Amino acid sequence: MARSNEVNLNECKMVVPLNTWVLISNFKLAYNLLRRPDGTFNRHLAEFLDRKVPANANPVDGVFSFDVLIDRGTSLLCRIYRPATAEEPQPNVAELEKPVAAEVVPVIIFFHGGSFAHSSANSAIYDTLCRRLVGLCKAVVVSVNYRRAPENRYPCAYDDGWTALKWVNSRPWLQSQKDSKVHIYLAGDSSGGNIAHHVALRAIDSGIDVLGNILLNPMFGGQERTESEQRLDGKYFVTLRDRDWYWRAYLPEGEDRDHHACNPFGPNGRSLEGINFPKSLVVVAGFDLIQDWQLAYVDGLKKAGQEVKLLYMEQATIGFYLLPNNNHFHTVMDEISKFVGVLVHEAHVPVAFVISVLLSRVRVIERNNEIREAFCFLFETTE
Amino acid sequence: MPLYDSASSSAGSCSGSSSSSSSSKPPPPPPLQQDIDGLLAVAGYKIRSSELRQVAQRLERLETAMGNSPADFSQLASDAILYNPSDLAAWVDSLLSEFAQPPTCSSEFIPGPVNNGSTTAESHTPPVQQNITYEQRTLDNQLTVVTATEEDSGIRLVHMLMTCAECVQRGDFSLASSLINDMQGLLARVNTVCGIGKVAGHFIDALSRRIFRGIGGGSVGGGGYAFESEILYHHFYEACPYLKFAHFTANQAILEAFDGHDCVHVVDFNLMHGLQWPALIQALALRPGGPPLLRLTGIGPPSPDGRDSLREIGLRLAELARSVNVRFAFRGVAASRLEDVKPWMLQVNPKEAVAVNSIMQLHRLLGPDPIRNSPIETVLNWIKDLNPKILTVVEQEANHNQPSFLDRFTEALYYYSTMFDSLEACRVQPEKALAEIYIQKEIGNVVSCEGSARVERHEPLAKWRRRLSGAGFRPLALGSNAFKQASMLLTLFSAEGYSVEETEGCLTLGWHSRPLIAASAWQAVAEAGSSAACVG
Numbered sequence: 001m002a003r004s005n006e007v008n009l010n011e012c013k014m015v016v017p018l019n020t021w022v023l024i025s026n027f028k029l030a031y032n033l034l035r036r037p038d039g040t041f042n043r044h045l046a047e048f049l050d051r052k053v054p055a056n057a058n059p060v061d062g063v064f065s066f067d068v069l070i071d072r073g074t075s076l077l078c079r080i081y082r083p084a085t086a087e088e089p090q091p092n093v094a095e096l097e098k099p100v101a102a103e104v105v106p107v108i109i110f111f112h113g114g115s116f117a118h119s120s121a122n123s124a125i126y127d128t129l130c131r132r133l134v135g136l137c138k139a140v141v142v143s144v145n146y147r148r149a150p151e152n153r154y155p156c157a158y159d160d161g162w163t164a165l166k167w168v169n170s171r172p173w174l175q176s177q178k179d180s181k182v183h184i185y186l187a188g189d190s191s192g193g194n195i196a197h198h199v200a201l202r203a204i205d206s207g208i209d210v211l212g213n214i215l216l217n218p219m220f221g222g223q224e225r226t227e228s229e230q231r232l233d234g235k236y237f238v239t240l241r242d243r244d245w246y247w248r249a250y251l252p253e254g255e256d257r258d259h260h261a262c263n264p265f266g267p268n269g270r271s272l273e274g275i276n277f278p279k280s281l282v283v284v285a286g287f288d289l290i291q292d293w294q295l296a297y298v299d300g301l302k303k304a305g306q307e308v309k310l311l312y313m314e315q316a317t318i319g320f321y322l323l324p325n326n327n328h329f330h331t332v333m334d335e336i337s338k339f340v341g342v343l344v345h346e347a348h349v350p351v352a353f354v355i356s357v358l359l360s361r362v363r364v365i366e367r368n369n370e371i372r373e374a375f376c377f378l379f380e381t382t383e
Numbered sequence: 384m385p386l387y388d389s390a391s392s393s394a395g396s397c398s399g400s401s402s403s404s405s406s407s408k409p410p411p412p413p414p415l416q417q418d419i420d421g422l423l424a425v426a427g428y429k430i431r432s433s434e435l436r437q438v439a440q441r442l443e444r445l446e447t448a449m450g451n452s453p454a455d456f457s458q459l460a461s462d463a464i465l466y467n468p469s470d471l472a473a474w475v476d477s478l479l480s481e482f483a484q485p486p487t488c489s490s491e492f493i494p495g496p497v498n499n500g501s502t503t504a505e506s507h508t509p510p511v512q513q514n515i516t517y518e519q520r521t522l523d524n525q526l527t528v529v530t531a532t533e534e535d536s537g538i539r540l541v542h543m544l545m546t547c548a549e550c551v552q553r554g555d556f557s558l559a560s561s562l563i564n565d566m567q568g569l570l571a572r573v574n575t576v577c578g579i580g581k582v583a584g585h586f587i588d589a590l591s592r593r594i595f596r597g598i599g600g601g602s603v604g605g606g607g608y609a610f611e612s613e614i615l616y617h618h619f620y621e622a623c624p625y626l627k628f629a630h631f632t633a634n635q636a637i638l639e640a641f642d643g644h645d646c647v648h649v650v651d652f653n654l655m656h657g658l659q660w661p662a663l664i665q666a667l668a669l670r671p672g673g674p675p676l677l678r679l680t681g682i683g684p685p686s687p688d689g690r691d692s693l694r695e696i697g698l699r700l701a702e703l704a705r706s707v708n709v710r711f712a713f714r715g716v717a718a719s720r721l722e723d724v725k726p727w728m729l730q731v732n733p734k735e736a737v738a739v740n741s742i743m744q745l746h747r748l749l750g751p752d753p754i755r756n757s758p759i760e761t762v763l764n765w766i767k768d769l770n771p772k773i774l775t776v777v778e779q780e781a782n783h784n785q786p787s788f789l790d791r792f793t794e795a796l797y798y799y800s801t802m803f804d805s806l807e808a809c810r811v812q813p814e815k816a817l818a819e820i821y822i823q824k825e826i827g828n829v830v831s832c833e834g835s836a837r838v839e840r841h842e843p844l845a846k847w848r849r850r851l852s853g854a855g856f857r858p859l860a861l862g863s864n865a866f867k868q869a870s871m872l873l874t875l876f877s878a879e880g881y882s883v884e885e886t887e888g889c890l891t892l893g894w895h896s897r898p899l900i901a902a903s904a905w906q907a908v909a910e911a912g913s914s915a916a917c918v919g
Binding site (some may be wrong): 013018019022023025028030032033034036037042045049051052053116124125128201260322323324325327330331334336366 | 420422423425426427428430433435438439442444445446457460465466469471475479536539572688846
């Protein structure tokens with residue numbers, strides 16, 4: 001038993017930088033303290049341990065933030081992040097909701113992770129990530145402080161997400177000047193990814209256009225034990241046991257993991273064929289034990305004819321996107337900015353040619369030394 | 384206005400000295416004391432980089448301890464009073480003292496991998512104890528679509544390169560140099576073993592040389608570089624078909640031009656290792672009616688170390704000629720620059736059929752000043768005066784001599800990207816690596832040199848056509864047999880992607896429809912001398 005622990009600890013230490021290892025291991029440790037075997041959760045200790053940061057209406061690195069209560073009934077808060085413009089270094093309260101200035105401004109509704117139970121919109125790690133997304137995508141980011149399990153089970157998180165979506169869609173000051181519509185993307189990591197999917201689902205036929213879903217290591221599962229779950233159980237910070245605990249905490253009591261919230265393309269799932277579902281960018285970490293479910297999700301979208309791009313980051317563990325100290329982080333950030341459509345074209349170079357250079361590939365056949373000699377004498381003399 | 388239900392530490396998360404202090408001020412910037420890990424500080428944890436290893440080990444101990452009795456752990460957590468989670472080291476220690484059993488013996492703990500806890504990307508040496516086996520992912524287990532993301536970083540790099548070149552053109556060197564830094568950072572995240580990353584790397588180097596060392600710091604020159612250049616040339620010859628194509632096509636044209644002549648004289652503008660000539664000698668040997676007397680005059684840079692390398696090559700060629708019964712004479716002309724060669728040095732006999740062979744040499748004669756009598760005109764004039772049966776010209780099919788730096792840069796990026804891409808087909812080392820260096824030097828000259836130092840002044844075929852016609856030459860069409868043989872050559876070289884094209888009597892070899900090298904043949908318009916048999 002101790003032996004296999006040692007194996008596991010060594011493995012994950014080899015694939016992440018040391019400070020990442022310390023961070024995620026610390027989370028793992030803390031989370032172990034918080035989950036009680038009887039299914040209850042030590043919420044007070046969780047809030048004590050969670051490192052939080054306040055909103056800051058003073059721009060820091062070009063981004064300022066403020067909190068808004070968008071539903072009094074459920075105390076639903078969102079933290080809004082906006083890029084600071086040059087002329088307003090210190091927006092006053094009246095200017096927080098100043099209309100967005102550009103032709104097209106993406107608005108990313110972000111759902112933080114934490115397996116439905118942990119973290120908040122004002123958690124330091126998520127505040128950092130959202131700020132980064134603002135700069136990266138030239139976007140406004142709305143981070144939703146959704147209600148968490150086990151105190152609030154399914155469908156509370158989805159309800160909150162849906163409320164946030166409606167709220168964002170109806171803000172005049174978030175409308176892009178080009179078409180006076182709000183250009184909305186849904187994004188989330190872990191449970192947040194799961195929420196993004198389900199909110200997008202609810203948005204179908206509602207008249208609210210979601211332009212794209214960005215799912216980072218989205219949390220999905222099912223009754224079956226998949227190969228990746230068995231192979232990677234306990235190896236890279238995450239155990240099947242804790243995954244099970246979180247699903248039990250979120251899903252309605254008595255439901256199993258084939259509930260459609262957990263397993264959207266499973267036996268109780270809804271077909272997305274012919275549905276106007278947004279395009280998806282799905283990031284899967286190669287060391288995430290639930291990757292089989294994530295890949296099945298991608299598959300499910302594809303089979304339903306939906307547009308989906310998979311980024312499989314082979315050597316990535318969960319949480320790789322929390323610290324900008326690895327290649328996966330940068331790769332994914334680049335992809336996200338591309339997905340939200342903000343690659344700036346400096347118009348000197350037709351990108352097409354670069355593509356053609358990059359995409360050309362050669363199949364090599366073995367060179368034969370004899371042939372090389374022979375060609376020297378391969379002349380037809382004129383008759 | 385703290386609206387969230389965070390009981391404490393909403394603002395004090397980064398200072399970490401006292402346990403709970405809520406304030407409505409924005410959080411202080413992370414403390415920049417000695418080696419605090421900046422990334423963890425932003426995440427709300429204060430820990431020194433030097434402590435990371437230690438804390439990691441303690442986390443492992445805690446984990447092990449927890450593994451032994453998980454239920455106890457959460458119970459104890461409810462009861463214990465914990466302080467200051469931001470001070471990670473202290474917090475972990477406090478947990479350890481609450482929960483962990485003291486270790487029975489130190490051999491139970493695996494020493495951490497040898498790293499210094501720096502915040503760079505994941506490359507760790509494996510742990511010392513290897514008696515643990517675990518399933519290891521094989522590298523060819525790639526489901527990955529990382530090439531798509533490579534593309535994107537590649538595109539970013541290209542855009543940045545263009546911006547940087549534009550800055551250079553505008554003279555904004557400070558912005559250019561900061562772009563260089565950015566690009567080097569971005570390079571670290573891109574695969575530089577192949578593809579756009581590799582090419583970009585060379586262009587970034589060339590640009591930075593231009594910016595930091597000034598133009599004229601040319602890496603291409605005569606003298607001491609000659610020997611090195613020959614080696615690189617030879618490997619470039621081996622690694623990809625461009626030079627072979629050049630030699631092959633030129634030889635075919637020369638062979639045809641020498642038809643019916645008994646005394647023939649080839650003037651080679653750049654002998655190198657004489658790679659082109661064994662094949663011609665062989666072909667002449669096999670010619671129906673017997674071989675002519677062959678004279679070869681090879682021009683090349685003087686050897687730096689007193690060796691007469693030209694003569695050595697001549698001797699080897701003479702031996703080959705002897706072995707196939709071709710009467711052969713060799714003369715070497717040492718000159719650092721082609722324009723230093725005077726026609727009398729070539730000792731051309733008026734009765735011989737002369738072939739002048741220029742493989743990627745004429746562009747070097749295009750001096751910086753197009754108005755004045757540049758060397759190209761001088762040389763073309765005396766070539767004409769030699770009245771050659773044929774002038775074979777092979778040149779890079781590229782527009783690297785435009786007046787605007789940005790235009791040149793763009794063109795070079797496209798051209799050399801394509802060439803590098805084609806080089807991926809080569810699997811032979813060190814040929815491939817040295818061929819790349821050969822190309823890299825060209826890039827360096829095109830991008831970072833100016834004035835007389837910039838010798839790689841490639842011009843496209845269309846321009847050469849105009850220039851040569853204007854100088855009094857008429858084109859000799861390369862026939863379908865040349866085309867056929869060039870195609871056969873490519874089949875033998877057997878890499879898909881190369882393409883031979885015929886265009887108005889000239890042949891080009893390219894990669895995927897982008898021509899990279901063009902071969903053409905010419906004859907002086909002035910009266911073609913009658914081919915009299917010569918005596919002796």
